[in-house]
């Protein structure tokens with residue numbers, strides 16, 4: 001569609017050298033044509049041009065002192081992309097690969113994901129090129145305090161509510177919250193999510209992304225009268241999302257047989273031991289090779305990747321572009337029938353094309369991993385009412401939200417004549433909610 005091509009050309013021109021951002025925008029724009037044709041209002045008021053332009057981008061210096069007394073300098077980011085549906089909401093990523101391009105791609109995805117949750121949250125993302133690997137607790141604390149010393153002036157429970165992502169978990173949220181509280185002299189619980197359970201956190205937030213990704217896979221399988229029970233599941237990553245994808249898959253009777261990190265991957269044919277995984281990763285901050293050393297029958301590999309293991313279900317839960325066209329071909333050859341993305345944009349465009357051509361069940365991250373941010377919104381609800389829900393209540397709400405997202409994607413795909421196309425369904429369902437709000441608000 002010419003209108004969409006023009007917007008994409010402009011994005012390429014105005015955002016040079018930002019390949020992941022281009023990829024994320026292209027993946028959304030190229031599915032929107034049927035919606036825009038049906039609703040000409042979406043061509044008015046430069047709606048699309050405004051959608052691809054962040055409302056605000058903040059970049060700042062983060063100086064901190066390491067354990068040797070040496071001054072280190074990192075760069076901090078917060079991209080406040082779209083607030084049509086609510087305060088900006090999205091995680092913070094601490095990883096050496098972080099730059100403006102990465103934060104913009106994640107922030108753009110977050111707009112549509114958050115719209116799909118129906119929880120009244122806008123889209124944003126932030127982070128830093130700080131690498132937490134090998135840093136002491138004190139170094140992480142000093143970094144977080146310095147990061148928040150700039151970030152605090154841009155966030156707030158009605159403005160922008162960060163949370164975790166790669167490299168940011170409970171420990172980092174604790175240090176960030178402490179510094180925010182100290183700088184503002186306010187116990188403003190709703191300013192961050194993923195908080196500790198003793199000071200405003202929600203039960204199930206830790207588990208929510210991984211649980212949701214598996215629940216989404218299960219909902220997709222039910223549309224074909226297939227069952228997760230007894231399925232062999234291949235999972236990448238070994239962090240927050242992967243760990244709780246393993247746990248939920250096991251609870252539902254499936255057998256997850258792999259985990260990975262940036263140094264290699266583990267094949268554990270009897271099924272991953274989630275308690276040992278949590279001990280190695282969450283308590284000891286170790287590597288998947290440490291897991292393999294302690295688990296009988298588990299093998300650590302540095303060649304190849306998890307996608308070469310025969311499976312029924314694949315759950316990429318590590319990082320962007322971690323599953324390419326060759327991997328997709330291998331998965332299909334081995335009989336994989338379901339792919340549900342726990343990570344953000346883990347499958348390359350070539351891989352997605354293969355999944356769609358072969359008509360397996362494929363769910364994009366903005367739908368399948370929305371359980372994390374949805375449960376962050378549940379945390380905000382509890383903070384606003386000073387309530388504390390039980391695990392069962394929070395998990396029940398998460399399950400309902402995941403079902404609603406699944407059904408919205410399916411119904412939208414159906415409405416636009418492409419039944420079973422979860423990519424089109426997720427993009428258009430999210431887009432229309434954001435676009436309608438933007439039109440209501442006028443040109444801002």
Ligand code: NDP
Nearest residue numbers: 165166167209237238239240241261262318319343344372
């Ligand atoms: P964690 O930091 O807890 O874990 C990340 C895992 O992915 C680690 O095992 C890490 O290995 C691996 N990994 C990261 N980068 C790379 C890389 N470049 N190559 C190979 N492996 C890599 O992060 P999360 O589990 O929270 O996040 C995983 C994915 O899920 C990300 O895409 C994130 O954006 C997405 N996500 C997270 C949500 C959340 O609530 N946490 C919500 C929705 C999506 P290593 O330690 O070796 O780097």
Ligand code: 2IT
Nearest residue numbers: 090091163165372373376
């Ligand atoms: O990518 C994501 O959705 C997240 N990292 C979670 C964001 C959040 O605000 O909970």
